[in-house]
Amino acid sequence: MNQLIRCTDCNEIFLKSPFDRRTEYERQYGSPSESFRGVERDDFQDFLKNHRGHRFEDLEIIDQSFVSEKAYAEPVKVSYFKATNGKERFVIKKYRKSIDEPLRYQLIAGDYTLEPTGFEIQTKEIARQLNAEFKVNPLTEAQIAAFLKLYRQVVEIIDPEDLERIPEESSNPLEVYYRLDGVGLAYLLRNCRNIFKDQEYLDVEAFVHRHKEDGVLLLKRTYRIQLSWKAKPEKKAAYAAIPLQEKKMAKKE
Numbered sequence: 246m247n248q249l250i251r252c253t254d255c256n257e258i259f260l261k262s263p264f265d266r267r268t269e270y271e272r273q274y275g276s277p278s279e280s281f282r283g284v285e286r287d288d289f290q291d292f293l294k295n296h297r298g299h300r301f302e303d304l305e306i307i308d309q310s311f312v313s314e315k316a317y318a319e320p321v322k323v324s325y326f327k328a329t330n331g332k333e334r335f336v337i338k339k340y341r342k343s344i345d346e347p348l349r350y351q352l353i354a355g356d357y358t359l360e361p362t363g364f365e366i367q368t369k370e371i372a373r374q375l376n377a378e379f380k381v382n383p384l385t386e387a388q389i390a391a392f393l394k395l396y397r398q399v400v401e402i403i404d405p406e407d408l409e410r411i412p413e414e415s416s417n418p419l420e421v422y423y424r425l426d427g428v429g430l431a432y433l434l435r436n437c438r439n440i441f442k443d444q445e446y447l448d449v450e451a452f453v454h455r456h457k458e459d460g461v462l463l464l465k466r467t468y469r470i471q472l473s474w475k476a477k478p479e480k481k482a483a484y485a486a487i488p489l490q491e492k493k494m495a496k497k498e
């Protein structure tokens with residue numbers, strides 16, 4: 246079990262995990278066998294030493310509060326989670342600057358919310374897919390541009406409440422994908438008849454049906470971590486909203 250400990254004097258925290266007392270092996274250069282020397286390392290003992298005589302309290306990590314700017318599997322990233330001492334709430338920033346650095350934890354007196362952007366269509370992916378699938382009778386650039394423009398218009402008029410969320414589609418926790426509803430789909434196809442004719446229309450209609458469920462036609466919504474912290478640790482109210490730098494990550498394929 247992880248235990249989160251806060252030094253109330255310094256406002257520093259330590260996440261105590263079962264792995265803190267571990268033996269690290271350091272390579273001994275210069276010795277013919279390149280033998281390994283065991284080095285006992287105990288980060289928690291260091292923490293206790295640095296905060297001797299200070300007052301500690303346990304913080305409880307708030308369930309389901311974990312958010313991250315990048316994909317779950319990305320090792321170098323900034324994440325946040327929430328914790329409480331029963332009276333006050335804290336945000337804990339978890340980060341490392343490079344892959345060989347240990348994780349660092351920083352305590353922030355405050356809170357965060359997730360602010361969604363609007364719904365976006367996957368412009369580049371749709372254009373690429375149309376070009377890939379219409380090889381024999383390619384669509385013109387003007388037709389593709391017209392299709393993208395139409396799809397954006399459809400997204401503007403649909404009710405976001407009707408969209409179905411696809412949780413499993415994204416490897417990035419701040420990107421969520423949605424499926425177009427039946428009304429939006431009917432509107433899209435009806436207006437496609439103004440752009441494409443005859444067999445071309447039928448091919449585009451088939452394309453839409455192929456990709457509406459889980460492909461390039463899914464709508465994307467990006468969330469931003471909006472961090473707010475107290476101007477002074479002991480004062481209530483006076484929250485300052487600071488938008489974090491939004492980092493876009495290339496979607497893994």
Ligand SMILES: [Zn+2]
Pocket residue numbers: 252253254255256257295296299
């Ligand atoms: Zn301290």
